Amino acid sequence: MPTKADQVIExxxxxxxxxSVFRSGTGNSTLHRxxxxxxxxxxxxxxxxxxxxxxxxxxxxxxxxxxxGTFLILVITGVLLMLYxxxxxxxxxxxxxxxxxxxxxxxxxxxxxxxxxxxMVFLVFAHMFKVFYRGAYRTPREFNWVIGIILLLITxxxxxxxxxxxxxxxxxxAITVGSNLSSAVPLIGSKIHFxxxxxxxxxxxxxxxxxxxxxxxxxxxxxxxxxxxxxxIRKDGGLYVQQSDPKAQAAAENEPAAKEAR
Amino acid sequence: xxxxxxxxxQTPPAEFDRRAFFTKIGLGSLxxxxxxxxxxxxxxxxxxxxxxxxxxxxxxxxxxxxLNSVTMDVNSGIYLVHAEEGYFALNAVxxxxxxxxxxxxxxxxxACPCHGSKFTRxxxxxxxxxxxxxxWLKTWVSDEGxxxxxxxxxxxxxxxxxx
Numbered sequence: 001m002p003t004k005a006d007q008v009i010e011x012x013x014x015x016x017x018x019x020s021v022f023r024s025g026t027g028n029s030t031l032h033r034x035x036x037x038x039x040x041x042x043x044x045x046x047x048x049x050x051x052x053x054x055x056x057x058x059x060x061x062x063x064x065x066x067x068x069g070t071f072l073i074l075v076i077t078g079v080l081l082m083l084y085x086x087x088x089x090x091x092x093x094x095x096x097x098x099x100x101x102x103x104x105x106x107x108x109x110x111x112x113x114x115x116x117x118x119x120m121v122f123l124v125f126a127h128m129f130k131v132f133y134r135g136a137y138r139t140p141r142e143f144n145w146v147i148g149i150i151l152l153l154i155t156x157x158x159x160x161x162x163x164x165x166x167x168x169x170x171x172x173x174a175i176t177v178g179s180n181l182s183s184a185v186p187l188i189g190s191k192i193h194f195x196x197x198x199x200x201x202x203x204x205x206x207x208x209x210x211x212x213x214x215x216x217x218x219x220x221x222x223x224x225x226x227x228x229x230x231x232x233i234r235k236d237g238g239l240y241v242q243q244s245d246p247k248a249q250a251a252a253e254n255e256p257a258a259k260e261a262r
Numbered sequence: 263x264x265x266x267x268x269x270x271x272q273t274p275p276a277e278f279d280r281r282a283f284f285t286k287i288g289l290g291s292l293x294x295x296x297x298x299x300x301x302x303x304x305x306x307x308x309x310x311x312x313x314x315x316x317x318x319x320x321x322x323x324x325x326x327x328x329l330n331s332v333t334m335d336v337n338s339g340i341y342l343v344h345a346e347e348g349y350f351a352l353n354a355v356x357x358x359x360x361x362x363x364x365x366x367x368x369x370x371x372x373a374c375p376c377h378g379s380k381f382t383r384x385x386x387x388x389x390x391x392x393x394x395x396x397x398w399l400k401t402w403v404s405d406e407g408x409x410x411x412x413x414x415x416x417x418x419x420x421x422x423x424x425x
Contacts, residue, residue: 180360205309
Protein backbone atom coordinates (compact mmCIF):
# COMPACT_ATOMS: atom_id res chain seq x y z
CA MET A 1 0.00 0.00 0.00
CA PRO A 2 1.82 3.17 -1.13
CA THR A 3 1.70 6.06 1.32
CA LYS A 4 0.90 9.66 0.41
CA ALA A 5 4.62 10.53 0.44
CA ASP A 6 5.39 7.70 -1.96
CA GLN A 7 2.71 8.96 -4.34
CA VAL A 8 4.13 12.50 -4.27
CA ILE A 9 7.65 11.20 -4.90
CA GLU A 10 6.31 9.09 -7.75
CA UNK A 11 4.56 12.14 -9.25
CA UNK A 12 7.74 14.21 -9.04
CA UNK A 13 9.78 11.45 -10.64
CA UNK A 14 7.27 11.17 -13.46
CA UNK A 15 7.23 14.93 -14.10
CA UNK A 16 8.75 16.36 -17.25
CA UNK A 17 11.40 18.38 -15.44
CA UNK A 18 12.60 15.36 -13.42
CA UNK A 19 12.63 13.20 -16.53
CA SER A 20 14.69 15.80 -18.39
CA VAL A 21 17.40 15.52 -15.69
CA PHE A 22 17.18 11.83 -14.75
CA ARG A 23 16.38 10.02 -17.96
CA SER A 24 16.25 6.49 -16.54
CA GLY A 25 12.57 7.03 -15.64
CA THR A 26 10.39 5.59 -12.93
CA GLY A 27 10.15 2.01 -11.94
CA ASN A 28 11.92 -0.48 -9.75
CA SER A 29 12.93 -3.02 -12.36
CA THR A 30 16.53 -4.20 -12.53
CA LEU A 31 16.92 -2.31 -15.79
CA HIS A 32 15.72 0.97 -14.30
CA ARG A 33 17.97 0.62 -11.30
CA UNK A 34 20.94 -0.19 -13.52
CA UNK A 35 20.16 2.81 -15.76
CA UNK A 36 19.94 5.10 -12.73
CA UNK A 37 23.57 4.26 -11.96
CA UNK A 38 24.79 4.13 -15.53
CA UNK A 39 23.27 7.46 -16.60
CA UNK A 40 24.51 9.49 -13.64
CA UNK A 41 27.84 11.18 -14.26
CA UNK A 42 28.98 10.65 -10.67
CA UNK A 43 27.76 7.08 -10.31
CA UNK A 44 28.58 5.74 -13.76
CA UNK A 45 32.16 5.08 -12.65
CA UNK A 46 30.78 2.34 -10.44
CA UNK A 47 29.29 -1.02 -11.30
CA UNK A 48 25.53 -1.09 -11.89
CA UNK A 49 25.29 -4.22 -9.83
CA UNK A 50 27.19 -5.35 -6.74
CA UNK A 51 27.02 -8.38 -4.50
CA UNK A 52 25.75 -7.65 -1.02
CA UNK A 53 28.82 -9.18 0.56
CA UNK A 54 31.01 -6.76 -1.43
CA UNK A 55 29.52 -3.78 0.41
CA UNK A 56 29.41 -5.32 3.87
CA UNK A 57 31.24 -3.31 6.52
CA UNK A 58 33.56 -6.20 7.32
CA UNK A 59 34.76 -6.43 3.69
CA UNK A 60 36.46 -3.03 3.55
CA UNK A 61 35.65 -1.24 6.81
CA UNK A 62 34.67 1.52 4.32
CA UNK A 63 38.22 2.90 4.63
CA UNK A 64 38.42 4.03 0.99
CA UNK A 65 35.05 5.77 1.17
CA UNK A 66 36.03 7.47 4.43
CA UNK A 67 39.27 8.65 2.79
CA UNK A 68 37.19 10.20 -0.01
CA GLY A 69 35.02 11.80 2.68
CA THR A 70 38.01 13.50 4.32
CA PHE A 71 39.23 14.59 0.87
CA LEU A 72 35.87 16.26 0.15
CA ILE A 73 35.93 18.00 3.56
CA LEU A 74 39.47 19.20 2.78
CA VAL A 75 38.45 20.58 -0.63
CA ILE A 76 35.46 22.48 0.80
CA THR A 77 37.21 23.87 3.90
CA GLY A 78 40.36 24.56 1.85
CA VAL A 79 38.50 26.67 -0.70
CA LEU A 80 36.85 28.62 2.12
CA LEU A 81 40.22 29.21 3.85
CA MET A 82 41.62 30.52 0.56
CA LEU A 83 39.15 33.44 0.75
CA TYR A 84 41.09 34.93 3.70
CA UNK A 85 44.65 33.74 3.02
CA UNK A 86 47.31 35.69 1.09
CA UNK A 87 50.33 33.56 0.14
CA UNK A 88 52.81 36.38 0.77
CA UNK A 89 55.48 37.15 3.35
CA UNK A 90 54.72 38.05 6.14
CA UNK A 91 50.97 38.42 5.46
CA UNK A 92 50.45 34.63 5.44
CA UNK A 93 51.18 34.32 9.16
CA UNK A 94 48.88 37.23 10.03
CA UNK A 95 46.08 35.77 7.90
CA UNK A 96 46.45 32.43 9.65
CA UNK A 97 46.17 34.20 13.02
CA UNK A 98 43.18 36.22 11.75
CA UNK A 99 41.48 33.00 10.73
CA UNK A 100 41.97 31.73 14.27
CA UNK A 101 40.97 34.81 16.23
CA UNK A 102 39.06 37.28 14.02
CA UNK A 103 37.17 35.53 11.22
CA UNK A 104 33.79 34.07 12.20
CA UNK A 105 34.02 30.28 12.19
CA UNK A 106 37.61 30.68 10.97
CA UNK A 107 39.00 28.65 13.83
CA UNK A 108 36.47 25.89 13.15
CA UNK A 109 37.29 25.74 9.43
CA UNK A 110 41.03 25.83 9.98
CA UNK A 111 40.90 23.10 12.61
CA UNK A 112 38.53 21.04 10.49
CA UNK A 113 41.00 21.34 7.59
CA UNK A 114 43.93 20.43 9.80
CA UNK A 115 42.31 17.46 11.54
CA UNK A 116 40.84 16.14 8.30
CA UNK A 117 44.30 16.30 6.77
CA UNK A 118 45.75 14.25 9.62
CA UNK A 119 42.84 11.84 9.43
CA MET A 120 43.17 11.47 5.67
CA VAL A 121 46.82 10.42 5.95
CA PHE A 122 45.85 7.93 8.66
CA LEU A 123 42.93 6.57 6.61
CA VAL A 124 45.05 6.22 3.47
CA PHE A 125 47.51 4.04 5.38
CA ALA A 126 44.71 2.08 7.05
CA HIS A 127 43.10 1.51 3.63
CA MET A 128 46.43 0.30 2.26
CA PHE A 129 46.97 -2.10 5.16
CA LYS A 130 43.44 -3.47 4.77
CA VAL A 131 43.96 -4.00 1.03
CA PHE A 132 47.38 -5.50 1.60
CA TYR A 133 46.48 -7.96 4.34
CA ARG A 134 43.35 -9.13 2.53
CA GLY A 135 45.44 -9.71 -0.59
CA ALA A 136 43.11 -7.47 -2.58
CA TYR A 137 46.06 -6.01 -4.49
CA ARG A 138 46.58 -9.25 -6.45
CA THR A 139 45.67 -9.92 -10.08
CA PRO A 140 43.57 -8.46 -11.66
CA ARG A 141 43.78 -5.48 -9.29
CA GLU A 142 47.54 -4.90 -9.35
CA PHE A 143 47.30 -1.76 -11.50
CA ASN A 144 44.78 -0.23 -9.12
CA TRP A 145 47.30 -0.81 -6.33
CA VAL A 146 49.80 1.22 -8.36
CA ILE A 147 47.22 4.01 -8.78
CA GLY A 148 46.77 3.78 -5.01
CA ILE A 149 50.50 4.30 -4.48
CA ILE A 150 50.34 7.41 -6.67
CA LEU A 151 47.41 8.64 -4.56
CA LEU A 152 49.45 7.95 -1.40
CA LEU A 153 52.29 10.09 -2.74
CA ILE A 154 49.86 12.87 -3.72
CA THR A 155 48.33 12.73 -0.23
CA UNK A 156 51.74 13.03 1.42
CA UNK A 157 52.77 15.87 -0.92
CA UNK A 158 49.51 17.71 -0.16
CA UNK A 159 50.23 17.26 3.53
CA UNK A 160 53.80 18.51 3.10
CA UNK A 161 52.96 21.55 0.93
CA UNK A 162 50.12 22.53 3.27
CA UNK A 163 52.53 22.46 6.21
CA UNK A 164 54.40 25.55 4.97
CA UNK A 165 51.35 27.77 4.48
CA UNK A 166 50.89 28.96 8.13
CA UNK A 167 54.39 30.50 7.77
CA UNK A 168 55.32 30.05 11.41
CA UNK A 169 58.60 28.76 12.83
CA UNK A 170 57.46 25.14 12.76
CA UNK A 171 56.44 25.43 9.10
CA UNK A 172 59.59 27.29 8.11
CA UNK A 173 62.04 24.82 9.61
CA ALA A 174 60.03 21.76 8.61
CA ILE A 175 60.12 22.87 4.99
CA THR A 176 63.80 23.84 5.27
CA VAL A 177 64.57 20.32 6.47
CA GLY A 178 62.16 18.63 4.04
CA SER A 179 63.39 20.51 0.99
CA ASN A 180 67.01 19.78 1.94
CA LEU A 181 66.14 16.09 1.72
CA SER A 182 65.60 16.60 -2.03
CA SER A 183 69.20 17.82 -2.30
CA ALA A 184 70.27 14.26 -1.51
CA VAL A 185 69.06 13.06 -4.93
CA PRO A 186 72.18 12.16 -6.96
CA LEU A 187 73.33 14.63 -9.64
CA ILE A 188 70.14 16.69 -9.94
CA GLY A 189 69.43 17.07 -6.19
CA SER A 190 70.41 20.73 -5.92
CA LYS A 191 68.46 21.56 -9.10
CA ILE A 192 65.30 19.93 -7.70
CA HIS A 193 65.83 21.87 -4.48
CA PHE A 194 66.17 25.12 -6.43
CA UNK A 195 63.09 24.46 -8.58
CA UNK A 196 60.98 23.37 -5.60
CA UNK A 197 61.76 26.50 -3.59
CA UNK A 198 62.11 28.89 -6.53
CA UNK A 199 65.38 30.02 -4.92
CA UNK A 200 68.09 28.91 -2.53
CA UNK A 201 66.17 29.39 0.70
CA UNK A 202 62.62 29.07 1.97
CA UNK A 203 61.26 32.48 1.09
CA UNK A 204 58.42 34.29 -0.69
CA UNK A 205 58.93 32.28 -3.89
CA UNK A 206 58.80 29.01 -1.99
CA UNK A 207 55.61 30.05 -0.19
CA UNK A 208 53.92 30.92 -3.49
CA UNK A 209 55.06 27.70 -5.17
CA UNK A 210 53.87 25.57 -2.28
CA UNK A 211 50.56 27.46 -2.29
CA UNK A 212 49.97 26.79 -5.99
CA UNK A 213 50.99 23.15 -5.60
CA UNK A 214 48.77 22.75 -2.54
CA UNK A 215 45.69 24.53 -3.87
CA UNK A 216 45.72 23.79 -7.61
CA UNK A 217 48.17 21.27 -9.03
CA UNK A 218 48.07 18.51 -6.41
CA UNK A 219 44.27 18.58 -5.81
CA UNK A 220 43.62 18.37 -9.57
CA UNK A 221 46.05 15.45 -9.82
CA UNK A 222 44.33 13.82 -6.85
CA UNK A 223 40.86 14.18 -8.42
CA UNK A 224 42.10 12.70 -11.70
CA UNK A 225 43.69 9.67 -10.03
CA UNK A 226 40.75 9.18 -7.64
CA UNK A 227 38.46 8.97 -10.70
CA UNK A 228 40.73 6.38 -12.31
CA UNK A 229 40.99 4.50 -8.99
CA UNK A 230 37.19 4.21 -8.67
CA UNK A 231 36.65 3.35 -12.32
CA UNK A 232 39.23 0.58 -12.08
CA ILE A 233 37.26 -1.05 -9.24
CA ARG A 234 34.51 -1.78 -11.78
CA LYS A 235 36.96 -2.69 -14.53
CA ASP A 236 38.83 -5.10 -12.28
CA GLY A 237 35.71 -7.01 -11.32
CA GLY A 238 34.24 -5.03 -8.46
CA LEU A 239 35.22 -4.78 -4.81
CA TYR A 240 37.32 -7.66 -3.61
CA VAL A 241 35.53 -10.35 -1.67
CA GLN A 242 37.66 -12.70 0.36
CA GLN A 243 36.80 -16.37 0.53
CA SER A 244 38.48 -18.63 3.03
CA ASP A 245 38.47 -21.49 0.50
CA PRO A 246 40.78 -20.93 -2.49
CA LYS A 247 38.41 -22.79 -4.85
CA ALA A 248 35.48 -20.63 -3.81
CA GLN A 249 37.75 -17.63 -4.30
CA ALA A 250 38.49 -18.66 -7.87
CA ALA A 251 34.77 -19.23 -8.51
CA ALA A 252 33.89 -15.85 -7.02
CA GLU A 253 36.42 -14.17 -9.29
CA ASN A 254 34.76 -15.69 -12.34
CA GLU A 255 31.14 -15.49 -11.33
CA PRO A 256 28.72 -13.87 -13.81
CA ALA A 257 27.99 -10.80 -11.67
CA ALA A 258 31.63 -9.83 -11.72
CA LYS A 259 31.76 -10.23 -15.46
CA GLU A 260 28.55 -8.30 -16.07
CA ALA A 261 29.79 -5.49 -13.94
CA ARG A 262 32.57 -4.73 -16.36
CA UNK B 263 37.98 -1.62 -60.16
CA UNK B 264 39.57 1.38 -61.83
CA UNK B 265 42.29 1.25 -59.11
CA UNK B 266 43.27 -2.22 -60.21
CA UNK B 267 43.44 -1.10 -63.80
CA UNK B 268 45.85 1.70 -62.89
CA UNK B 269 48.05 -0.30 -60.52
CA UNK B 270 48.74 -3.15 -62.89
CA UNK B 271 50.00 -5.23 -59.95
CA GLN B 272 53.26 -3.27 -59.43
CA THR B 273 54.14 -2.08 -55.90
CA PRO B 274 55.78 1.38 -55.70
CA PRO B 275 59.51 1.39 -54.77
CA ALA B 276 59.99 1.32 -50.98
CA GLU B 277 62.25 4.41 -50.83
CA PHE B 278 59.42 6.65 -52.03
CA ASP B 279 56.95 5.55 -49.36
CA ARG B 280 55.15 8.86 -48.86
CA ARG B 281 53.14 7.71 -45.82
CA ALA B 282 56.21 6.57 -43.90
CA PHE B 283 57.97 9.82 -44.83
CA PHE B 284 55.19 12.01 -43.46
CA THR B 285 54.88 9.83 -40.35
CA LYS B 286 58.60 10.36 -39.67
CA ILE B 287 58.33 14.11 -40.29
CA GLY B 288 55.32 14.28 -37.99
CA LEU B 289 56.86 12.26 -35.17
CA GLY B 290 60.13 14.14 -35.54
CA SER B 291 58.42 17.52 -35.19
CA LEU B 292 56.45 16.29 -32.20
CA UNK B 293 59.70 15.09 -30.62
CA UNK B 294 61.39 18.43 -31.19
CA UNK B 295 58.35 20.25 -29.81
CA UNK B 296 58.30 17.99 -26.73
CA UNK B 297 62.03 18.53 -26.09
CA UNK B 298 61.53 22.28 -26.53
CA UNK B 299 58.63 22.23 -24.08
CA UNK B 300 60.78 20.50 -21.47
CA UNK B 301 63.60 23.02 -21.91
CA UNK B 302 61.25 26.01 -21.83
CA UNK B 303 59.41 24.63 -18.77
CA UNK B 304 62.68 24.17 -16.92
CA UNK B 305 63.84 27.67 -17.87
CA UNK B 306 60.50 29.17 -16.84
CA UNK B 307 60.50 27.40 -13.47
CA UNK B 308 64.02 28.48 -12.48
CA UNK B 309 63.96 32.15 -11.48
CA UNK B 310 66.62 34.33 -13.14
CA UNK B 311 66.46 37.08 -10.52
CA UNK B 312 66.31 36.31 -6.81
CA UNK B 313 65.32 38.82 -4.16
CA UNK B 314 67.35 37.09 -1.49
CA UNK B 315 69.71 38.83 0.95
CA UNK B 316 73.23 39.46 -0.37
CA UNK B 317 75.77 36.75 0.32
CA UNK B 318 78.29 39.37 1.42
CA UNK B 319 77.72 40.55 4.98
CA UNK B 320 79.31 43.45 6.79
CA UNK B 321 79.60 42.43 10.45
CA UNK B 322 81.23 45.61 11.81
CA UNK B 323 84.54 46.62 13.33
CA UNK B 324 86.90 43.85 14.53
CA UNK B 325 87.17 45.58 17.92
CA UNK B 326 83.49 44.77 18.59
CA UNK B 327 84.42 41.11 19.02
CA UNK B 328 86.17 40.36 22.30
CA LEU B 329 88.99 37.84 22.40
CA ASN B 330 87.77 34.23 22.74
CA SER B 331 84.22 35.18 21.85
CA VAL B 332 81.74 33.51 19.51
CA THR B 333 79.15 35.92 18.13
CA MET B 334 76.18 34.82 16.11
CA ASP B 335 74.56 37.02 13.49
CA VAL B 336 71.05 35.56 13.34
CA ASN B 337 70.01 37.51 10.25
CA SER B 338 72.82 36.23 8.06
CA GLY B 339 73.26 32.85 9.78
CA ILE B 340 76.99 33.08 10.55
CA TYR B 341 79.27 32.93 13.59
CA LEU B 342 82.07 35.43 13.92
CA VAL B 343 84.77 33.95 16.16
CA HIS B 344 87.69 35.87 17.65
CA ALA B 345 90.22 33.23 18.68
CA GLU B 346 93.81 33.54 19.90
CA GLU B 347 95.03 32.84 16.38
CA GLY B 348 92.79 35.47 14.78
CA TYR B 349 89.30 35.99 13.39
CA PHE B 350 87.21 33.57 11.37
CA ALA B 351 83.61 33.14 10.26
CA LEU B 352 81.58 29.92 10.30
CA ASN B 353 78.40 29.12 8.44
CA ALA B 354 75.76 28.56 11.16
CA VAL B 355 73.54 26.47 8.89
CA UNK B 356 73.77 22.82 9.92
CA UNK B 357 75.30 20.59 7.25
CA UNK B 358 72.70 17.91 7.98
CA UNK B 359 69.38 19.34 6.83
CA UNK B 360 69.80 23.09 6.93
CA UNK B 361 68.59 24.14 10.38
CA UNK B 362 70.15 27.12 12.10
CA UNK B 363 72.53 26.02 14.86
CA UNK B 364 73.08 27.93 18.12
CA UNK B 365 76.12 28.71 20.20
CA UNK B 366 76.11 27.37 23.76
CA UNK B 367 78.46 29.45 25.87
CA UNK B 368 78.36 27.19 28.96
CA UNK B 369 79.16 23.94 27.16
CA UNK B 370 81.48 25.64 24.64
CA UNK B 371 79.75 23.91 21.70
CA UNK B 372 77.66 24.78 18.68
CA ALA B 373 74.46 22.69 18.73
CA CYS B 374 71.69 22.12 16.21
CA PRO B 375 68.14 22.06 17.67
CA CYS B 376 66.66 19.89 14.91
CA HIS B 377 68.51 16.58 15.06
CA GLY B 378 71.12 17.05 17.77
CA SER B 379 74.37 17.57 15.86
CA LYS B 380 77.11 19.18 17.93
CA PHE B 381 80.20 21.05 16.75
CA THR B 382 83.25 22.68 18.29
CA ARG B 383 83.77 26.40 17.85
CA UNK B 384 86.03 25.67 14.89
CA UNK B 385 83.18 23.82 13.17
CA UNK B 386 84.39 20.24 13.70
CA UNK B 387 81.64 17.74 14.37
CA UNK B 388 81.53 16.25 17.86
CA UNK B 389 78.45 14.08 17.41
CA UNK B 390 75.15 13.80 15.58
CA UNK B 391 73.98 13.13 12.03
CA UNK B 392 75.77 16.06 10.34
CA UNK B 393 77.87 14.62 7.49
CA UNK B 394 80.37 17.49 7.31
CA UNK B 395 81.90 20.08 9.62
CA UNK B 396 80.49 23.62 9.57
CA UNK B 397 82.27 25.36 6.68
CA TRP B 398 84.63 28.27 7.21
CA LEU B 399 83.65 31.34 5.19
CA LYS B 400 85.81 33.77 3.28
CA THR B 401 86.46 36.71 5.59
CA TRP B 402 88.37 39.93 5.02
CA VAL B 403 88.62 43.50 6.22
CA SER B 404 86.95 46.00 3.92
CA ASP B 405 88.48 49.35 2.91
CA GLU B 406 86.41 51.00 5.66
CA GLY B 407 88.00 48.65 8.23
CA UNK B 408 84.88 46.48 8.70
CA UNK B 409 84.98 42.70 8.96
CA UNK B 410 83.26 41.34 5.86
CA UNK B 411 82.09 37.77 5.22
CA UNK B 412 81.13 36.13 1.95
CA UNK B 413 78.57 33.47 2.89
CA UNK B 414 78.70 31.84 -0.54
CA UNK B 415 82.45 31.12 -0.51
CA UNK B 416 83.84 28.34 1.69
CA UNK B 417 87.53 28.27 2.57
CA UNK B 418 89.60 25.43 4.02
CA UNK B 419 89.42 25.38 7.84
CA UNK B 420 91.96 26.96 10.17
CA UNK B 421 92.76 29.89 7.88
CA UNK B 422 92.59 32.60 10.52
CA UNK B 423 92.37 36.25 9.64
CA UNK B 424 95.06 38.12 11.56
CA UNK B 425 94.64 41.83 12.04
